[in-house]
Amino acid sequence: MTKVIIDGKTFEVEEGLSIIQACEDSGVEIPRFCYHERLSVAGNCRMCLVDIEDSRGMSPKPVASCAVPISEGLIIHTKTDRVKSAREGIMEFLLINHPLDCPICDQGGECDLQDQSVAYGYGASRYEQDKRSVENKDMGPFIKTEMTRCIHCTRCVRFSSEVTGADEIGAIGRGRDMEITTYLDNAVQSELSGNVIDLCPVGALTSKPYAFSARPWELKHTESIDVMDAVGSNIRIDTKGNKVMRVLPRVNEEVNEEWISDKTRFFSDGLGLQRIDRPYLKENGKLKEVSWEKAINVLSNKLLSSKPEEVASISGDLPSIESVYSLKKLMNFIGSPNIECREDGSKISGNRERWLFNSKFSGIEESDGCLLIGTNPRYEAALINSRILRKSKESNYSIGLLGKENQLNYGYNFLGEDPRTINDLISGSHAFCSKLKTMNKPIMIIGQGALTGNSGEDFLNLCIKLASKYNFLRHDWNGFNVLHNVASRPGAMEVGFLPESGGRNLDQILEGCNDGKISTLFLLGADEVVLGDTSDCFVVYLGHHGDNGAHQADLILPSPAFNEQNGLYLNTEGRVQESVRATFPVGDAKEDWEIVSMISKKMNLDFQINSFDELRDEIFKSFPDLKKFDQCILGSLPKEMKNQNIKKHKFCNAVENFWLTNSITRSSKILCDRNQFLAHEALEN
Amino acid sequence: MTIKRLDINQPNSFSFSNGDLKVINKIIQNYPEGRKQSAVVPSLYIAQKRAGGWLPEKAILKVSEILEMPKIRVLEIASFYSMFNLKPTGDYFIQVCGTTPCWLRGSDHIKKACSELIGDEGEVSGNRISWLEVECLGACVNAPAVQINEDYYEDLNYENMINLINNIKDKKTIKIGSQIGRRSSEPKKVEKDNA
Numbered sequence: 035m036t037k038v039i040i041d042g043k044t045f046e047v048e049e050g051l052s053i054i055q056a057c058e059d060s061g062v063e064i065p066r067f068c069y070h071e072r073l074s075v076a077g078n079c080r081m082c083l084v085d086i087e088d089s090r091g092m093s094p095k096p097v098a099s100c101a102v103p104i105s106e107g108l109i110i111h112t113k114t115d116r117v118k119s120a121r122e123g124i125m126e127f128l129l130i131n132h133p134l135d136c137p138i139c140d141q142g143g144e145c146d147l148q149d150q151s152v153a154y155g156y157g158a159s160r161y162e163q164d165k166r167s168v169e170n171k172d173m174g175p176f177i178k179t180e181m182t183r184c185i186h187c188t189r190c191v192r193f194s195s196e197v198t199g200a201d202e203i204g205a206i207g208r209g210r211d212m213e214i215t216t217y218l219d220n221a222v223q224s225e226l227s228g229n230v231i232d233l234c235p236v237g238a239l240t241s242k243p244y245a246f247s248a249r250p251w252e253l254k255h256t257e258s259i260d261v262m263d264a265v266g267s268n269i270r271i272d273t274k275g276n277k278v279m280r281v282l283p284r285v286n287e288e289v290n291e292e293w294i295s296d297k298t299r300f301f302s303d304g305l306g307l308q309r310i311d312r313p314y315l316k317e318n319g320k321l322k323e324v325s326w327e328k329a330i331n332v333l334s335n336k337l338l339s340s341k342p343e344e345v346a347s348i349s350g351d352l353p354s355i356e357s358v359y360s361l362k363k364l365m366n367f368i369g370s371p372n373i374e375c376r377e378d379g380s381k382i383s384g385n386r387e388r389w390l391f392n393s394k395f396s397g398i399e400e401s402d403g404c405l406l407i408g409t410n411p412r413y414e415a416a417l418i419n420s421r422i423l424r425k426s427k428e429s430n431y432s433i434g435l436l437g438k439e440n441q442l443n444y445g446y447n448f449l450g451e452d453p454r455t456i457n458d459l460i461s462g463s464h465a466f467c468s469k470l471k472t473m474n475k476p477i478m479i480i481g482q483g484a485l486t487g488n489s490g491e492d493f494l495n496l497c498i499k500l501a502s503k504y505n506f507l508r509h510d511w512n513g514f515n516v517l518h519n520v521a522s523r524p525g526a527m528e529v530g531f532l533p534e535s536g537g538r539n540l541d542q543i544l545e546g547c548n549d550g551k552i553s554t555l556f557l558l559g560a561d562e563v564v565l566g567d568t569s570d571c572f573v574v575y576l577g578h579h580g581d582n583g584a585h586q587a588d589l590i591l592p593s594p595a596f597n598e599q600n601g602l603y604l605n606t607e608g609r610v611q612e613s614v615r616a617t618f619p620v621g622d623a624k625e626d627w628e629i630v631s632m633i634s635k636k637m638n639l640d641f642q643i644n645s646f647d648e649l650r651d652e653i654f655k656s657f658p659d660l661k662k663f664d665q666c667i668l669g670s671l672p673k674e675m676k677n678q679n680i681k682k683h684k685f686c687n688a689v690e691n692f693w694l695t696n697s698i699t700r701s702s703k704i705l706c707d708r709n710q711f712l713a714h715e716a717l718e719n
Numbered sequence: 720m721t722i723k724r725l726d727i728n729q730p731n732s733f734s735f736s737n738g739d740l741k742v743i744n745k746i747i748q749n750y751p752e753g754r755k756q757s758a759v760v761p762s763l764y765i766a767q768k769r770a771g772g773w774l775p776e777k778a779i780l781k782v783s784e785i786l787e788m789p790k791i792r793v794l795e796i797a798s799f800y801s802m803f804n805l806k807p808t809g810d811y812f813i814q815v816c817g818t819t820p821c822w823l824r825g826s827d828h829i830k831k832a833c834s835e836l837i838g839d840e841g842e843v844s845g846n847r848i849s850w851l852e853v854e855c856l857g858a859c860v861n862a863p864a865v866q867i868n869e870d871y872y873e874d875l876n877y878e879n880m881i882n883l884i885n886n887i888k889d890k891k892t893i894k895i896g897s898q899i900g901r902r903s904s905e906p907k908k909v910e911k912d913n914a
Contacts, residue, residue: 195789200789201789201791201792202789202791203791204789204791204792204794204795205795206723206794206795206798206799207722207723207798207799208798208799211722211723213722216791217789217790217791217794218725218776
């Protein structure tokens with residue numbers, strides 16, 4: 035600890051901090067524009083000037099507090115007249131070329147420049163000449179630019195190079211002619227680009243989809259979590275009335291730091307499109323609106339007339355633990371063993387440690403090497419990719435990729451696309467083994483693309499074998515990580531939404547649908563399964579969007595989207611988090627547990643779910659670990675298993691198209707546009 | 720200073736000669752492994768020479784490829800330094816110093832001569848001459864001075880500048896250095912006395 039004296043008060047702060055960090059920790063506010071905790075120090079806005087005093091006396095001129103480290107006994111003055119006038123001067127300079135168009139600027143009300151000019155500014159400008167104006171840049175469909183407002187803090191430039199790794203944004207020209215731009219006005223391609231909107235301290239980079247639609251003080255904020263991927267980013271959903279206006283990140287150091295992916299940021303318009311608001315029943319090949327009563331009637335008659343083993347259910351990408359649990363309960367009471375949550379055909383099973391990100395995301399920080407197997411983290415979990423990118427910049431950090439070759443924005447050793455190479459890695463005959471041997475805390479990240487197909491489980495066993503061969507698994511370090519790409523899966527795995535003994539797995543269910551062995555199939559928000567000719571299978575879709583699942587359904591039961599109900603989710607590292615209701619469900623939608631309860635009542639089954647709280651209590655009783663909110667529930671070290679035949683194993687891409695991965699994103703006009711846009715650019719180049 | 724942008728008219732291709740590549744590789748060797756980017760300024764300079772005095776986009780791309788740098792970073796550097804030209808220059812590229820000492824000694828007259836005989840600043844004339852006002856050439860003692868391609872021409876005034884440009888136009892040989900017969904920067908009077 036280091037002792038510093040700030041404005042006459044003594045504080046003990048951590049060693050090695052800069053002055054601005056020390057002041058922050060001690061609760062003294064210092065205005066800033068270019069400084070950002072998560073980016074490198076640029077020191078170019080000069081707004082954070084303070085006076086310092088050491089044994090040699092007062093500093094001859096104010097210093098930039100973001101760029102000067104503290105030393106023992108340093109005296110910092112933040113309220114002297116000189117500091118005050120320095121801030122006023124800087125503010126006046128910054129405003130020289132800044133248009134005063136706050137009334138028409140989307141940043142208004144949450145603008146650093148606006149706030150700080152009120153708090154630290156001079157109040158008037160002495161500048162009488164012409165202001166400079168800058169052409170707006172086209173940065174693609176997400177980012178709206180108004181470059182005249184730019185104060186050249188270069189946060190976006192540093193973000194683009196340090197967090198996304200894509201190095202797309204830069205500052206060309208110099209001095210008065212400096213301009214922030216992308217190379218030849220190309221659209222920003224990164225999956226994290228939307229974060230520059232939050233980073234921009236002024237209104238130069240704002241959200242294009244959100245433009246001119248609301249003012250920050252009109253919005254209701256709901257703190258929730260994101261389900262677009264399995265990272266479980268902490269988000270704030272901003273609503274106006276019953277409409278989600280925008281999604282912003284919340285800080286959670288252990289999960290998303292303070293970033294979110296563009297998919298998370300811009301899916302919200304999909305919540306208002308293609309919604310299922312009433313029950314529908316297919317009669318004579320056409321879907322017709324029916325009442326809830328009739329729908330449940332038809333369904334329970336169908337269920338009563340089918341044998342238990344003829345009923346199956348598949349859960350999809352988005353349902354919460356409560357939804358999955360209540361459907362599982364229904365299936366149990368009906369007596370059907372055919373339940374499946376691995377909608378992509380992945381073969382994970384068994385104890386938690388066999389399908390969780392055991393090192394946690396924070397483990398990436400600690401690791402000294404990384405082996406990616408059958409995964410494209412950039413698409414499957416963009417924020418994890420950003421963490422690996424940060425590590426990749428350290429010298430001696432080596433990354434190996436066994437799987438499909440992809441642009442990950444950092445360099446890696448490509449070990450080939452053949453899964454059988456893992457045998458060479460285990461035997462030690464592969465060239466990369468020399469690097470694996472030197473790693474003390476390596477992590478292995480296995481994507482779902484490596485675990486599909488019949489030999490998926492065998493391959494997972496081989497991965498565990500490889501992990502125990504090197505330092506991945508030690509009593510004090512668990513670097514064996516399975517990466518999920520859908521939000522619902524880890525939670526569904528935890529409550530055991532998996533084939534029970536004698537039950538059919540995904541392939542067998544689909545086969546059963548085609549050969550008549552399955553007569554009723556529940557799709558709980560499952561939009562990725564493609565049924566073949568299912569003429570004699572009665573498909574029930576519980577969900578909120580008219581997407582693939584609903585297109586194949588004979589009966590559609592509307593249920594709320596994740597932001598319209600409370601629900602628990604487990605992210606890929608086993609962290610229990612709660613998604614919170616931000617808006618009300620549309621139309622007649624009923625929560626999944628209510629639907630299950632109605633079916634159970636109609637069928638006279640021996641269980642009732644009377645309220646959501648009751649359901650949750652029941653879940654907590656059966657799965658007490660889920661009570662540990664915001665903690666990771668992890669298993670022990672995974673053990674080797676014998677079965678290891680991977681002769682015909684192949685890798686596939688778990689996420690082919692980053693932008694359109696689930697029913698909400700496919701309904702979102704913004705994300706569809708973005709997808710089209712990329713396809714268009716690819717053609718042009 | 721004007722805003723520097725890539726020129727609208729771009730050549731279809733750009734390539735370094737083998738000799739250029741050898742030089743660039745040698746420059747890269749000056750830096751530790753993995754620090755290729757340090758060679759960006761000299762590489763761009765070589766590219767500028769190869770492309771005929773300016774940097775087309777293809778040259779910037781080529782340099783970013785060779786040095787494994789993001790292209791925007793190379794563009795940043797090319798647009799930052801005033802000695803990189805992003806617009807075509809003439810075969811005779813006259814850089815007129817306009818910084819204070821030269822300005823005091825009449826660089827305005829030099830600029831006037833240039834615009835009269837060549838045309839607008841930054842534009843290439845019919846006979847492949849172009850001129851640009853630049854910052855200090857470091858030849859203040861012999862102000863005003865201009866740089867034509869790689870050589871300095873000093874002690875100029877309106878008349879001898881006109882003369883100089885006319886000689887270039889007529890493909891006559893022109894005298895490098897002082898245009899009033901000074902050998903270096905000795906006082907003019909002393910020169911007379913000695914003579």
